[in-house]
Amino acid sequence: MANRISAVVFDLGGVLIDWNPRHLYRGLFGGDDAAMERFLREVCSPEWNARLDAGQSFADSIAELSLAHPDQSELIAAYRLRWPEMLGEALHGTVAILHEVRDAGIPTYALSNWSAETFPLARSRYPFLDEMDGILISGTVKVAKPDPAIFHIFLDRFGLRPETTVYIDDWDPNIDAATEFGMIAIRFEEAAHLRRDLRRLDVPIAAETG
Numbered sequence: 757m758a759n760r761i762s763a764v765v766f767d768l769g770g771v772l773i774d775w776n777p778r779h780l781y782r783g784l785f786g787g788d789d790a791a792m793e794r795f796l797r798e799v800c801s802p803e804w805n806a807r808l809d810a811g812q813s814f815a816d817s818i819a820e821l822s823l824a825h826p827d828q829s830e831l832i833a834a835y836r837l838r839w840p841e842m843l844g845e846a847l848h849g850t851v852a853i854l855h856e857v858r859d860a861g862i863p864t865y866a867l868s869n870w871s872a873e874t875f876p877l878a879r880s881r882y883p884f885l886d887e888m889d890g891i892l893i894s895g896t897v898k899v900a901k902p903d904p905a906i907f908h909i910f911l912d913r914f915g916l917r918p919e920t921t922v923y924i925d926d927w928d929p930n931i932d933a934a935t936e937f938g939m940i941a942i943r944f945e946e947a948a949h950l951r952r953d954l955r956r957l958d959v960p961i962a963a964e965t966g
Contacts, residue, residue, distance in 0.1 A: 761940075761959055762920040763889075764857050765910075768868035770926040771944050772851060773882060774844030777805075777835070784831060799825050800835050809869040811898030839874050843881060849947025851884050853954065856961040863889040867910050867923070871895045890914045901925075902933035911937075922957065924950065 769775040777796055785792040796802075799821065808817055814836040822829040858864050866888055870878070872895030879885050892910045894900035899909070911918055918938035925931050926944040934941040942953045954961055 760920050761862060761922055761957060763863045763865055763914075763916050764854075764922045764954070764959070765865045765867050765916075765924065765939075766850070766854065767925040767927075767930065767944070768866055768870065768878075771924055772847055772854065772866070772884070773878065774847055775842055775878075776844060777842050779844055780834065780838055780841040781831070784834060795828065795831060799828055800832060806869070806900060808871045808873075809894045810900040811872065811895050814871070814873055836873075840877055840881075843878060846882050846884065847947070850944075850950065853947060853951055853961060854884060854888075857954070857959060858887065860960045862959065865889055865910075865914060865916075866891040867901070867906070868892075869894040869900045901927075902929040904933055904937055907934060907937045907939070922954070922959070 766772050777800065778792065781792045781796065782789070785795070804817065804821065808814060818832055818836060821832050825832065854864055864887075866885070868891070870893045872893060875893050875895065885891065890913070892906070892913060894906060897906065897909055899906045901907075907918075910916075911921070919940070921939050922942060923931075923934040923939040924942045924944050925934065928943065931941045931943050940957065942950065944950055948964070951961060951964065955963065
């Protein structure tokens with residue numbers, strides 16, 4: 757099986773990078789987690805963030821949302837002004853796997869839903885991103901997972917065959933879309949499980965670290 761795996765593709769947020777708006781907003785809400793969760797569910801919602809990932813500009817998105825929620829305009833503006841504070845640590849267990857896969861001679865890539873405006877801020881913070889063979893960010897092509905179009909763009913851009921490409925993501929709709937596209941999809945839960953899943957595919961990495 758090892759010879760048939762031509763590439764391993766990682767999602768970024770939740771797989772290699774601890775991105776979470778709660779890192780920022782927990783402080784802005786003074787520890788009132790219920791109010792924070794309501795804000796992130798009803799105002800700066802996942803659906804709203806998805807439009808940023810798909811290429812809508814922060815300026816337009818924040819202006820529109822602030823008109824709808826004028827009493828929360830400062831909190832909405834913080835989503836861009838203080839965006840770097842949403843970044844946590846690299847997920848070191850997964851980064852270690854990334855390095856082992858590369859050391860085994862298998863190319864590594866990233867396919868991630870991310871705004872083109874903020875990705876440069878993340879790229880400068882996590883050096884391992886520059887070690888990858890290629891990265892495709894949804895905001896640059898203005899289409900986001902789980903739309904099948906982004907998988908087509910990704911595979912075509914890097915000359916990869918879906919049936920020999922492993923794809924790792926932490927969100928079920930993306931896993932389903934990758935599977936339907938013919939990729940070898942792995943649902944990410946934590947690094948130890950990922951390590952076992954890759955070894956089942958005969959990817960030559962260690963059984964465990966440390």
